Amino acid sequence: MIWETIRLSLLSVRRNVLRSFLTLLGIVIGVAAVIAMLTIGSGTTEKVKADISKLGSNLLVVRSGRPAGPGGPGGLDQATRPLGSKELAALIAHLSGARAISPASQKQVRVIFGTESLTSGVTGTDSAYLYARDWKLVSGRPFSDSETRSGTGVCLIGETVRQQFFGAGDPEGEIIRVNRTSCKIIGLLEPKGYTGFGQDQDNVVLMPLAAYQRRIAGNRDIDSIYVAADDRTPTNELLPRVEDILRDTRRITPDREDDFSIRDMTQIADAMASATTTMTGMLGAVAGVSLLVGGIGIMNIMLVSVTERTREIGIRLAIGAHEKHILIQFLVEATVLSLLGGIVGILIGLALAGLASLTLAIPFAPSPAVILLAVGFSALIGMVFGFFPALRGARLDPIDALRHE
Template sequence: MLWSSFVLAGRAVRRNVLRSFLTVLGIVIGVAAVIIMVILGGGATLEVQRQIESLGSNLLIVRPGQRVGPGVLSDARSFNLDDAMTLRNEVPGLDAVAPAASLPMTAVVGNRKRATNVTGGDNAYFKVRNWKLVSGRSFTENELRAGKAVCVIGATVHRELFDQEDPIGARIRLRRASCDVIGVLEAKGQSSVGLDQDDLIVIPLKTLQRRFTGNQNVGLIYASVRAGDSIDLAKADIERIMKERRMISPGDQSDFMVMDMREISGLLTTTTKILTALLGAVASVSLLVGGIGIMNIMLVSVTERTREIGIRLAIGAQEDEVMMQFLVEAVVLSSLGGLIGIALAIGASIWLAAILHVPFVFKFGIVVFAFVFSAAVGIVFGYFPARRAARLDPIEALRHE
């Protein structure tokens, strides 16, 4: 009986191909939207995690001030080199400590110029940020101590100022000073907040302080925790030492922050997952709309085929058989829409992932769920029309014009 119902359902679908397609269009859109949202959301979550990891492994960032609003920090006294050296010497769990300061500047090479970010740091800066050189070298001890005019450039600066030329040995003018390019960093791409991490020039910290800022201030201190050591313990040690150096009494609010990249990664990942779930829920509404469309068309089909139903009942067909016929027809329509939606969703997800520069993360579970849900929609919304067909009076059905 079940196989016969499938055969009859297939014939009904072929008999009205255009109407069948328009009927399942809502299911197609709903299934495709849900799958696309979940796949792209998974890719976005993975990309956020990758970008956070690219900032540095087991990374703690110490910065002056406390957050008083979105993107707003309170005013506080800057750090200095002694603060960084103290952390390097007194916190046992740290693998590397990198003091850094930054200034926006315009870099000029010949007739090309680029507004970029110039960061003063040392070789530990490359270590804590997980940055490797693709060509050239890093700073020597003599260059760092003497504040020599040398620099290491990011991939974006390399591309914009030198195109395909080898920049090693070239000079870049920064304001009234110049620096010799000694190295090029590997490309990292955009950060989780949309900033280009490769748009930078790194010079020795003393060079930045002596030639550009005119002070000994350090804007940030990056601290990388050794693998296997406790990040929480290292963070507590940093907070204790910095409070002592800045003479902050126990119980008073600190005038600095110690940011754990794990917390930032967790927050961004959770936010991305919540947004993905909300978008998926919104997209699933179209599945319900598609289900209502199936119910309406099935009711029309029952009306059109009233005499056929009357003949089947009159020659001995059971109510269960008639009900099964229309229920299977509804399930076939919704399942067909689910399969088309899955095919469209996978193709669209691959295309959109390439455009949005996020990984394509195929999720077999959501594909199965979407297909099962589409079939369930057919059962739920096809039940009422099927029940109505099964309960028709044979005599009245045969009289129907």
């Protein structure tokens, strides 16, 4: 009986291909939008999490200048004292619970090899930097301690720099010019790709801090200090210790605020992930509204269908169909219709999300739960919006219905 009804409803969908298609368009667009939004959204969330973890997990970043506010970009207050080797030395000497502590100063600088040139993020740091940021070398070696101390002209380059200057070739041992100085390439960094903000993390040159300070920055400042927590120490425990040591070193009296900021990358990662999740939810909800519109479309067409088939309903009732038979017939028809729309919508939504993940370079993360939900929801829409027209059909008087032209 129920299979009979489903077969019947598929038949009626096929009889009116164009009308069914137009009716379904609402549901198709609604479901496609929801699926695309949620899939792209969860891909973005994953991407953001991955980006932040590429910065290094359990990482604190110390900068000079007061914090700009909760969750803010921690803008640098130029009027305040910069960080220097004194702070770095204090942290290395006194901080417990850190896996790696490393200074980093950075500047966008023109890098030249032969006739090629490229503006690249040049960072002065030490050999602990790679460890703090969980960054590996594809080939070559990190700076030695003596190179770090003496500020030798050696450097590590990112994948983008290698491609720009050497194509597929081996860069090791080549000399590149960075600003007015030159340095020898001793290693190639593992590619990290783009950040969620479109920043190329592989367009970098790392050199010993002393060399950077002397030959590029022209001062002894340190822009930021990276502190990586060890496995037993959560960053929120490490943060106050770093703060204490720095306040002490910088002789900040208890009545004054910090003149430096410490950013907890784990917290930022969580905050950003939850922000994208919220965003995804909102977009999904907006897309969900179009599902409602699709449902109204189904209701409209089912009302038309019931009116058009009044005579058929009359025949069925005369022949001995109960109200519930007619009700079920039209309910199933509405449900099958919107389920079809849902399935087509899911396919289109996934295709859109796949396309978006290719162009935006985010992971394609279809969620089975979301897909199941979309299937269930579109069936539900059919039932809910099909109910009123179906009831109207079922309540028809067989005599009137048979007389209907």
